[in-house]
Amino acid sequence: MNCISLVSSHFQxxxxxxxxxxxxxxxExxxxxxNREQAIGIIQIVVFILSAITFIQWFRLAYFNLHLRVNRLSYSDGWAAGCWFMPIVNLFRPYQIMKKLF
Incomplete structure (x- = not known):
């Protein structure tokens, strides 16, 4: 989408x-x-949101799978998805969870 936006911006x-x-x-x-710039902007926003949703689902599922292999983990798999939406906590908790995944 960024390449398409770049070409469109060149036309502009x-x-x-x-x-x-x-x-x-x-x-005319x-x-x-x-209209072209607006359509490209809307598509970019939609692609960004879908990518974020897909990544958070993957992150939660990966942490859920870790729960199946390790008995004692600090957080639930729901917390792995929810921590992205909590102010201040979203600055450090996803990193802590990813360290455990690694």
Whole structure:
């Protein structure tokens, strides 16, 4: 998605350069540029959220599997997913859990 965004931004840069050089651009080309940039931005946000959800699910499942092999662990597998959403705790707890996974 970043590569697509980069190409789209290059097209936008060309459009701005054409305007800077005194060229006339139509309202239609400006609107289509804005729509393209907006669509790419929305898709990037959706991909980011889906990636975060997938990673947290994997993290929780990996810690659950560790529970099957090790008897005494400090946190539950639910805590492995939930600690990402708690302010301040999300700065150190995922690291502690990942150290145990390693």
């Amino acid at each position: 840069y060309d459009l701005l350069k054409m305007t800077e050089n005194g060229g006339e651009i139509s309202a 080309s400006v609107t289509s540029n804005d």
